[in-house]
Amino acid sequence: MGVTRYNIIQLKVDRPGQIIKFQHKVPTYLKRCTGFKTVHVRGIGTDLYIPEIGWFTASFNSLKEEAIVAPVSAQAFFQPEETHEFQTLDVHLLQGQLVVGVYLDTCPSNLFTPYFVNLYLRCTDSNETKQVKSNNPVTPIEQKVQPDANEDETEDCSCPNPMDADDEYEEESNPDQLCSII
Amino acid sequence: MFDHLVHIHQQFKQRELSIQLQRFKTLVTKSATLRYEIEAYNEYLLLTNAALLPIGTRIISDTNSLEVTTTLNGLEGLEEFSGLVAIELPTGIDNYPIIEFIQIVKE
Numbered sequence: 371m372g373v374t375r376y377n378i379i380q381l382k383v384d385r386p387g388q389i390i391k392f393q394h395k396v397p398t399y400l401k402r403c404t405g406f407k408t409v410h411v412r413g414i415g416t417d418l419y420i421p422e423i424g425w426f427t428a429s430f431n432s433l434k435e436e437a438i439v440a441p442v443s444a445q446a447f448f449q450p451e452e453t454h455e456f457q458t459l460d461v462h463l464l465q466g467q468l469v470v471g472v473y474l475d476t477c478p479s480n481l482f483t484p485y486f487v488n489l490y491l492r493c494t495d496s497n498e499t500k501q502v503k504s505n506n507p508v509t510p511i512e513q514k515v516q517p518d519a520n521e522d523e524t525e526d527c528s529c530p531n532p533m534d535a536d537d538e539y540e541e542e543s544n545p546d547q548l549c550s551i552i
Numbered sequence: 553m554f555d556h557l558v559h560i561h562q563q564f565k566q567r568e569l570s571i572q573l574q575r576f577k578t579l580v581t582k583s584a585t586l587r588y589e590i591e592a593y594n595e596y597l598l599l600t601n602a603a604l605l606p607i608g609t610r611i612i613s614d615t616n617s618l619e620v621t622t623t624l625n626g627l628e629g630l631e632e633f634s635g636l637v638a639i640e641l642p643t644g645i646d647n648y649p650i651i652e653f654i655q656i657v658k659e
Contacts, residue, residue, distance in 0.1 A: 387610070389617045427615050434567045436634070439614050474617045 372496025375400060379489040380411070383424065383475050386482045394469040396493060401463055403430065405456035405492035408442045413485020414477065420444040426489050428471030431464045438471065442487050456492055463493065554628045556600065560654065573657040576600075581641060581648040588639040597637055597653040598630040605649050608642030630654070 375397070381390050396403070408426050421443045428438040437459060473487060557574075564571055577597065579588055590597065592613070599611065602620060609620040614635025639651060 387619070389610075389619050427617075429615065432567070433563075434569075436615055439635075472615075472617050474612060 372401075372494040372498070374404075374492060374494050377469075377491040377493060379469075379471075379491070381473050381487050381489075382484065383413070383473070383477075383487065384484050386475060386477060386479045388473075388475045390473045392471055392473065394491075395466065396463055396469060396491070398465045399495050400493040401495055401497045403437075403459050403461045403463060403491050403493040405459050406438055406440070407456045407490040407492075408440050409488045409490065410442050410444045411486040411488050413483055414444045414481060415447050415483070416444055416481060417446055417448075419446050419449070420477070420481065423477040423485070424473055424475045424487060426471060426473050426487075428469055428489065430461045430467070430469055432467040433470055434464075434467075435461055437461050438489075442473075444477075444485075456490070459492075462497070556598075556630060556654065559630065560598065560656065564656070564658075570659040571656055572659045573655070575655050577653045577655040579639065579651040579653075581639075581651065583648055586641045586643065590637045590639070592634055592637050592655075595634065595658065596656040597633045598656065599633070599651070599653055600630065601649075601652045602631060603627070605651065606642055606645045606647070609649075610640040611637065612640070613637040 377394065377396055377400075379392055379394050381392060383390065406428075410423060414420070414423060422441045423444045424442045426438060426440050426442060427436075429436040440457065469491070471489070473489075475482075477485075560574070561571070577590075579590065581588065597613075599618070602618070605620045607620055607622060611618045611631070611633060613633035616631060616633050618631045618633075633653075641648070
């Protein structure tokens, strides 16, 4: 397990429609960026949630990899907690290269007051990527509800009828199934 | 003298991108239309005549944004746009410009 470090890029927006360019150098010991988050820190006071006050775009490794295009929202003043999780990113960082980007303000002009926005980059010094098991063992119960390989391949959801006495279907057997029986 | 094409080739070589096509692309603007959109997905548009555009013109794309200001006069740099490129002209202009880009299609 590597260590995780958060890089913060903070920008101040002074006027409506402002375009702010930024560049940032990620410390060389960090090898990968695994997530990002855009946050309105302070400035715009609103009774209502505003889903978009601006857009971040950013590229990694000195313009080699365009990885982020994301809006920034403003929370209502009585709900200041930012609830959004980090969004997933998987960028291998080349040493000493730049993160380059632009912030574009799109806040409605009647709500605009100068404000601060942050772009958080979650990076790690580990090169390991999460291992995704591609050959999960299939349990006997799951095998029962899988469609026959010889059936029409366009059918993506096949469930046996629990009312059918000949079938050994168990209703609680697969709680993850997405299809329902009418 | 700054050579745009040499600069572009150096830039793309540094970024390890191969160029499949490079050509000029122009957008002729007309009165009564203040907003234009160009689709430049998987390609790049490099603005060559920013200094000739009306003050207040905005070019907004998925990767870069630009507002033409008086400070742009005399600068030779090329602004690069990609994705959906929206061009917004300011109201009340007399001369509608021809906007010129160098279009780069990558491999």
